[in-house]
Amino acid sequence: MELQKPIFMYEEESQADKLARKSKETPIFPIAITALTAAVGFGVYKFNKRGKMSPSVFLMQLRVGAQGIAVGALTLGLLYTMINEHILKKKH
Template sequence: MSANKGWWVPPEGEDNLSKKFLRKTRESPLVPIGVAGCLVIAAYRIYRLKARGSTKLSIHLIHTRVAAQACAVGAIMLGAMYTMYRDYIKRVSEDAEK
C-alpha cells in the first residue's frame, strides 16, 4: 500500500488550479467579471432579504436569480461582441492595410 493513497498529484504537464484560472482569465476576461457580478448581486439581494417588506420570499428569490443571471448573460454578450469585433472588423481592417 502506498503512503500517499489519499493524495492525487496532477501529471507533469497539467497546471495547478490557480495557474489554470489565470490562464483562462487571460483568454476570456469577461467570464470572471460575469461570475463576480453574479455573486455580488446575489449577495446584495440576500443581504436585503430582511428589508423586503410584504414581498413573498419566493418572489424575492426569483428576482435575485433573474438579476444575477442578467449580469452573467450581459458579460457573455459583451464577450461575444468583443470577439466578433476582434475577429471580423479589426482583422478585416488589418488585412486591407496590407
C-alpha cells in the same frame, strides 16, 4: 506552417492557474465573476430587508436579475470576440 496552441494538462492545473489561464484567454471572465459575486452579495443583503414580500417572490426576482447579468456578460464576451476577429483581424 500552422502555429499550434500549447497543450495544457488540465488535470494538473491548480484552481489559481486555471483562473489565470481563463482570464488571459477571455478578458470578460473576471468581469463576469465579479458581477456574479456582486449579485449574490446584493441578494443576501436585500433578503433580510425584503419587508412583507414572500421569500419565493424575492428569490424569483433575484433569479431573473442574475439571468440578466449572465446574458449581459455573454453578450459582451461575444461582442469582444467579434470585434477582435472581424474588425481588428486579431488571430488567437
